[in-house]
Amino acid sequence: MFPESHTGYSYEDCRATADWLLAQTAVRPLVGIVCGSGLGGLADMLKDQVVFNYRDIPNFPQSTVRGHAGQLVFGTLKGRPCVCMQGRFHLYEGYPIQKVTLPMRIFKLIGVETVILTNAAGGLNQDFKVGDIMIIKDHLNMPGFAGNNPLMGPNDERFGVRFPCMSDAYDRELQQLAMDVGTELGYGHFLREGVYCVLGGPSFETIAECRMLHKLGADAVGMSTVHEVIVARHCGMRVFALSLITNQAVMDYDSEEKANHEEVLETGKQRAEQLERLVSTMVTRIGHNNYS
Ligand SMILES: O=P(O)(O)O[C@H]1O[C@H](CO)[C@@H](O)[C@H]1O
Ligand SMILES: Nc1nc2[nH]cnc2c(=O)[nH]1
Numbered sequence: 001m002f003p004e005s006h007t008g009y010s011y012e013d014c015r016a017t018a019d020w021l022l023a024q025t026a027v028r029p030l031v032g033i034v035c036g037s038g039l040g041g042l043a044d045m046l047k048d049q050v051v052f053n054y055r056d057i058p059n060f061p062q063s064t065v066r067g068h069a070g071q072l073v074f075g076t077l078k079g080r081p082c083v084c085m086q087g088r089f090h091l092y093e094g095y096p097i098q099k100v101t102l103p104m105r106i107f108k109l110i111g112v113e114t115v116i117l118t119n120a121a122g123g124l125n126q127d128f129k130v131g132d133i134m135i136i137k138d139h140l141n142m143p144g145f146a147g148n149n150p151l152m153g154p155n156d157e158r159f160g161v162r163f164p165c166m167s168d169a170y171d172r173e174l175q176q177l178a179m180d181v182g183t184e185l186g187y188g189h190f191l192r193e194g195v196y197c198v199l200g201g202p203s204f205e206t207i208a209e210c211r212m213l214h215k216l217g218a219d220a221v222g223m224s225t226v227h228e229v230i231v232a233r234h235c236g237m238r239v240f241a242l243s244l245i246t247n248q249a250v251m252d253y254d255s256e257e258k259a260n261h262e263e264v265l266e267t268g269k270q271r272a273e274q275l276e277r278l279v280s281t282m283v284t285r286i287g288h289n290n291y292s
Contacts, residue, residue, distance in 0.1 A: 008098035009059060009105070011156050017059045017102075018109035025050040027074040029083040030288045032112040032237075033279065034103075034228060036088070036119035037067040037261070038268025039244065042276050043084035046075030054087070061099050063087035067120075067265050072103075078284045083112065090223050091143060092202035101150040101231040105159060108235040113288050114174070115232045116279060120264045121222035121243035122205070124214040125194055128245050131271050132190045133278065135178050136241040137170055139226045140197040140218050148200075150227045151234055160234035169233050174240035174286070181281045187274055194219025196243055198226035204259035210249040221249055240282070244271055 022028075027050060035042050052072045054060045063070030068087030075082060089100040107115060123132065141149070155162045175193065182191040197213050199205070201223035205213070213221055220243045232239050246267035250257050 008153050009102055011158050013059055014102070014105045014109055017057060018106050020058050021052070021106070022110055024052070025074045027076070027081050027083070028111055029074060029081045030111065030113050031080060031082045031283055031286065032107040032115045033082060033084040034088050034115070034117040035084065035086050036224065036244065037065065038120060038265040039118045039272065039275060040067070040069050040086040041272045042118070042279055043071070043073040043086040045276055045280055046073055046077055046082060046084060049073055049075040059102065061089050061095050061102070063089070064093050065090065066261065067268065077280050080283050082283060083107065083110070088224060088228070091148070091200050091227070092223060097143070097148055097150045097227055098153070101227050104228050104231040104237070105235060107232070108159070108237055112237060114238045114240070114286055116282070117225050117228055117239070117241040118275065118279070119222050119225045119241070119243050120246040120268055121196060121220035122247050122249040122259060123220055123245040124210060124249045124251070125192070125219040128192060128219065129190070130245055130247060130267055132192050132245040133182070133187070133271070133275060134196070134220050134243040134245060135175050135191070135193040136196045136225070136243060137175060137193050138195045139169070139229065140195060140213070140216060141226045141230070142197060142199050150231050160236060164234045166230065166233065169229055169239060171238045171240055174238065174282070177282055177285060178240065178242065178278065181285065182278055185274070185277060185281065187278065196225060196241070197221045199223055205249060207250055207253060210251050214251065220245060244268060244275060
């Protein structure tokens with residue numbers, strides 16, 4: 001019934017990876033964080049670190065992109081137990097989508113209740129500036145439209161239901177918390193909210209593509225996050241995600257701008273401190289156990 005090319009990991013494979021990790025550290029994280037391109041500094045904030053190189057973790061893929069260190073870091077953030085992916089996986093690295101999203105199921109099985117994802121993205125909304133932080137309120141899943149969804153293949157009910165709802169993918173309380181914390185920290189002038197659109201990459205968008213995505217309702221465009229969000233929501237974790245607008249998407253044929261990864265990493269460096277403060281303060285205020 002399902003194609004032979006299905007490349008997911010079984011529940012037992014995920015369990016084995018989770019148990020392997022739990023056996024090596026006493027940290028029991030309730031929050032899992034995914035660092036976007038150039039945003040790995042978040043992981044450095046963790047105290048009493050236990051660090052695993054992805055190459056040493058059973059079943060884990062390897063990071064191949066500059067700005068993604070390839071380490072899973074356990075520790076505490078202002079006293080709260082956390083686990084942090086210092087580097088994520090992307091479709092364009094050649095990994096099947098089930099491998100790209102495997103860490104979300106590992107997070108779930110080690111006890112994570114809330115996932116915070118960050119990414120670098122191009123700004124499509126003409127009111128956005130480079131350096132803005134966009135709280136993601138919804139997404140457009142372009143690979144999903146083309147039949148590449150991480151939940152394709154047999155469904156294991158131990159993770160979640162066959163047809164998960166996505167209209168509530170991005171937790172509203174956490175969006176409000178981010179707004180409140182950001183405002184308190186004096187970040188209101190660069191805090192935005194909007195819709196993130198994922199594409200397969202690795203080529204950046206053409207001008208016509210940017211114009212189309214903007215017309216379709218996207219405020220920012222990138223090559224990640226959405227697949228992870230779908231898998232995280234499928235297995236019942238609460239999700240918050242944000243984009244750092246690292247570059248303006250080119251919408252105009254007269255523009256001399258050219259999207260490039262160097263600019264993406266450079267903007268990450270410049271906003272790192274504020275982004276880290278925003279996320280770490282949020283972590284201290286997130287309630288757990290049935291979202292209390
Ligand atoms: O989404 P993250 O991992 O932050 O990375 C973004 O930055 C890279 C392009 O510069 C792409 O991988 C894009 O998805
Ligand atoms: N697709 C895409 N990904 C990005 N990541 C950071 N900037 C961009 C961008 O402009 N387009």
